[in-house]
Amino acid sequence: MPNASDTERTLVAAATAPAGRRVPARAVRMLAFTVCAALILSWPGLAPNPYILSAGVMVASYACTATAWNFMGGFTGYVSLGHAAFFGLGAYGTGVLIRDLDWPPFAAWLAAGVIVVLITVPVGIAALRVRGASFVIVSIAFVLILLLVAQTWQDLTGGSDGLVVPRPFPDLSRPEHHRAFFYLFVALLAVMLLAWWAIDRSRFGTGLKAVREDEDKAQALGVPTRNYKLVAYLISAFFTGLSGGMYALWFGDLDPIFQFSVLLGAYMVLMALLGGVRHLYGPLLGALIVGGALEYFELEFGGTQLHLVAAAVLLGVVVLVTPDGIIPAVRDLVRRFGPQDSSIREMTAAELLAHNRASGRGGPPPDEAPDEAAAPGTGEER
Amino acid sequence: MTAHEPPRSLETVDLTKSFGGVRAVDGATVTFRHGRINALIGPNGSGKTTFFNCVTGMIRPDAGTVTYRGQQITGRPPHRIARAGIGRSFQLCRVFPRMTVLENMLVAVRPAGLRDLVGGAGSPAETDKARRLLVRVGIDHLENVEAANLSYGQQKLLELAGVLMGDPDTIMLDEPAGGVNPALIGRIGTLIRELNDEGKTFLVVEHNMDMVMSLSHHVVVFDRGRPIAEGTPSAVRADPRVLEAYLGI
Ligand SMILES: Nc1ncnc2c1ncn2[C@@H]1O[C@H](COP(=O)(O)OP(=O)(O)O)[C@@H](O)[C@H]1O
Numbered sequence: 001m002p003n004a005s006d007t008e009r010t011l012v013a014a015a016t017a018p019a020g021r022r023v024p025a026r027a028v029r030m031l032a033f034t035v036c037a038a039l040i041l042s043w044p045g046l047a048p049n050p051y052i053l054s055a056g057v058m059v060a061s062y063a064c065t066a067t068a069w070n071f072m073g074g075f076t077g078y079v080s081l082g083h084a085a086f087f088g089l090g091a092y093g094t095g096v097l098i099r100d101l102d103w104p105p106f107a108a109w110l111a112a113g114v115i116v117v118l119i120t121v122p123v124g125i126a127a128l129r130v131r132g133a134s135f136v137i138v139s140i141a142f143v144l145i146l147l148l149v150a151q152t153w154q155d156l157t158g159g160s161d162g163l164v165v166p167r168p169f170p171d172l173s174r175p176e177h178h179r180a181f182f183y184l185f186v187a188l189l190a191v192m193l194l195a196w197w198a199i200d201r202s203r204f205g206t207g208l209k210a211v212r213e214d215e216d217k218a219q220a221l222g223v224p225t226r227n228y229k230l231v232a233y234l235i236s237a238f239f240t241g242l243s244g245g246m247y248a249l250w251f252g253d254l255d256p257i258f259q260f261s262v263l264l265g266a267y268m269v270l271m272a273l274l275g276g277v278r279h280l281y282g283p284l285l286g287a288l289i290v291g292g293a294l295e296y297f298e299l300e301f302g303g304t305q306l307h308l309v310a311a312a313v314l315l316g317v318v319v320l321v322t323p324d325g326i327i328p329a330v331r332d333l334v335r336r337f338g339p340q341d342s343s344i345r346e347m348t349a350a351e352l353l354a355h356n357r358a359s360g361r362g363g364p365p366p367d368e369a370p371d372e373a374a375a376p377g378t379g380e381e382r
Numbered sequence: 383m384t385a386h387e388p389p390r391s392l393e394t395v396d397l398t399k400s401f402g403g404v405r406a407v408d409g410a411t412v413t414f415r416h417g418r419i420n421a422l423i424g425p426n427g428s429g430k431t432t433f434f435n436c437v438t439g440m441i442r443p444d445a446g447t448v449t450y451r452g453q454q455i456t457g458r459p460p461h462r463i464a465r466a467g468i469g470r471s472f473q474l475c476r477v478f479p480r481m482t483v484l485e486n487m488l489v490a491v492r493p494a495g496l497r498d499l500v501g502g503a504g505s506p507a508e509t510d511k512a513r514r515l516l517v518r519v520g521i522d523h524l525e526n527v528e529a530a531n532l533s534y535g536q537q538k539l540l541e542l543a544g545v546l547m548g549d550p551d552t553i554m555l556d557e558p559a560g561g562v563n564p565a566l567i568g569r570i571g572t573l574i575r576e577l578n579d580e581g582k583t584f585l586v587v588e589h590n591m592d593m594v595m596s597l598s599h600h601v602v603v604f605d606r607g608r609p610i611a612e613g614t615p616s617a618v619r620a621d622p623r624v625l626e627a628y629l630g631i
C-alpha cells in the first residue's frame with residue numbers, strides 16, 4: 001500500500017512524463033491517419049458506379065459543411081441551426097457571379113466566400129447579442145428570411161425554376177466530373193481541418209473554448225468574448241459559404257428550397273454532435289455516418305421521408321447515449337479496456353477519485369460535500 | 383486623518399440596480415482605498431454580489447458611476463474592466479470545467495490582436511508564469527487535470543490563480559472562504575495577506591467574521607443595497623447599526 005507521499009510523487013512523475021513515452025501513441029495515431037486518408041483518397045477508384053461515386057461527393061460536401069459549422073458550434077458552444085444561410089449564399093453567389101458577370105468559376109467561388117463574410121458581419125453582430133435558445137431562434141430566422149428572399153427575387157435567383165450554374169470543366173465526362181469534385185471537396189476539407197487544428201491550439205481557440213464553458217467567467221478574465229465570437233462566426237460562415245459554392249459548381253442546379261433549408265442546417269448540427277464537437281475529426285466522422293445513411297436511404301428507397309425519421313431517431317440516440325459524441329465515447333471505452341496510459345491527463349473523474357481515495361488524501365467529490373477542500377498539505381509538503 | 387489616507391482606488395457614487403421591484407443596490411456611495419484589504423460584509427441579499435457585478439461590468443447599473451483610479455469605468459464591458467486592472471472571483475467558484483488546469487490559467491493571458499489566431503495558447507514566458515502561480519497556490523502538480531476533476535477547494539485555488547494571471551491591481555473576491563474547510567481558509571487568508579504586502583488592493587465579500595476581523599484594514603457594512611457603516615474592524619463590530627442589521631435588535 002503506497003503512502004500518501006509516494007502517490008504524490010507518482011502523480012507528479014506521470015504528469016511530467018517525458019515525451020518519449022508518448023511516441024507509440026503518436027505512431028498509432030499517425031498510422032490511423034494515413035490509413036484513413038488513403039481510404040478516403042482512393043474512394044473514387046473503389047466506387048463501383050457513378051451513383052455511388054456521386055454519393056461519395058455528397059458525403060464529402062456534408063463533411064465540409066459539418067466541419068465548417070463546428071468552427072462556431074464546437075468552439076463556442078453557440079448552436080446555429082441556420083448555417084444553411086451561408087451555404088445558400090455561397091452557392092448563389094458563385095452561380096450568379098459566373099452567370100451574370102462571366103467570372104472564372106473558381107474566382108467566383110472565392111469571391112462568393114468573401115461576400116458571405118461581408119454579409120455575416122452585421123448578422124453576426126446582431127445575432128451574437130443573445131445566447132442559448134435565443135441564438136438558435138435568430139439563426140433559424142435568418143435562413144428563413146433568405147429563403148423567402150431567394151424565392152421572391154426571381155430575376156436574380158431564378159426562384160423555384162432554379163439557377164443553372166455552368167460547369168467549370170465542360171470537357172469532363174460525368175464520372176470524371178464527380179471524381180474531380182470529390183478531390184476538390186476533400187482538399188477544402190483538409191484546409192478546414194488544418195485551420196481548426198491551428199485555432200484549437202491558439203490563444204484565440206483557448207478563449208473560444210472558455211466562452212463555451214462559461215462566457216461570463218471568460219469575460220471577467222479579460223477575454224474579448226464579443227470579438228472572438230464574431231471572428232469564429234465569420235470563419236465558420238466563410239467555410240460554409242465555400243462549401244456551398246463548391247456544391248453549386250458540382251451540382252450545377254440551385255433551388256432555394258434546398259439551398260436555404262433548415263433541414264440542411266439541422267444535418268450539420270447532427271453530424272457534428274454525433275461525431276463529437278470537441279474533436280477535430282468529430283464532424284467528419286458524423287458526416288460519414290449521417291451522410292452515408294442519408295445517401296443510402298436515398299438510393300435504396302428513393303424520395304421517401306424515411307431518412308427524416310432515421311435522422312430524428314439518430315439525434316435522440318446521440319443526445320441520450322453519447323452526449324459528447326462518438327469519438328470521446330470510443331476513447332473512454334478504449335481507455336477502460338485498453339492498455340493503461342501513464343499520463344494523468346487521460347484520467348477520468350472516477351479514476352482520479354479512486355486514485356485520491358487510495359492515497360487517503362482525497363475526499364468526496366465536490367458535489368457530495370462542498371466544504372471539502374484541497375487535500376491538506378497539497379503543495380506545502382513539497 | 384485624511385492627510386495620510388492612501389489614494390482612492392475604486393469609488394462608486396449613487397450606484398443603483400433594481401431587479402423588477404427589488405432594489406438590489408440602492409444608491410451605494412463607497413470609496414475603497416489603494417493598498418488595503420477592504421472587506422464588504424452584510425446580511426444575505428443585501429446586494430454585495432450585485433454590487434460586485436455592477437463594478438466589474440457584468441451587470442449595467444441603472445444609475446450611478448463607478449470610478450477606478452480616477453477613470454470612469456461605468457458601463458464598460460467586463461473584459462475592458464478586467465484589463466484595466468480589476469480581477470474578480472465568483473461567489474460560487476467558477477472555473478472552466480472541461481479545460482485542464484493549465485488551460486484555465488492561459489485563458490487569462492492578455493490578448494494580442496491578430497497574433498491570437500496563430501501560435502500557441504501561451505508564450506513560454508506566459509506558460510512559465512502560469513506554472514509559477516500554480517506553485518504559489520499549491521496545485522501545480524494538477525496542471526494537466528481537467529478542472530472538473532478537482533475538489534471544490536482546489537477549484538477555489540485555481541480560480542484565484544487564474545485571477546492573478548491577469549496581473550490585477552485590485553482583486554475582488556466574493557466569499558473566498560465560502561464552502562471551504564478551515565485549513566484552506568487559513569491558506570487563502572495567508573495568500574491574501576502576502577499579495578496585499580506585494581501591493582495588491584483587495585475587496586473581499588465574506589461571511590466568515592474571524593477572517594474579516596483578522597485580515598481586513600477597512601470594513602464596509604452593506605444593508606439593503608447600501609453601506610450603513612464603515613471603519614476599522616473593531617469599530618464596525620461595536621457599531622449599533624451593524625448589530626441591528628445583523629441581529630435585528
Ligand atoms: N439576477 C437577479 N435577478 C433577480 N434578482 C436578483 C438577481 N441577483 C440578485 N437579485 C436579488 O437582489 C438582491 C441582492 O442579492 P445579492 O446581490 O446576491 O446579495 P448578497 O450577495 O449580498 O447576498 C436579492 O434580493 C436577490 O434576490
Ligand SMILES: [Mg+2]
Nearest residue numbers: 430431432473
Ligand atoms: Mg452574494
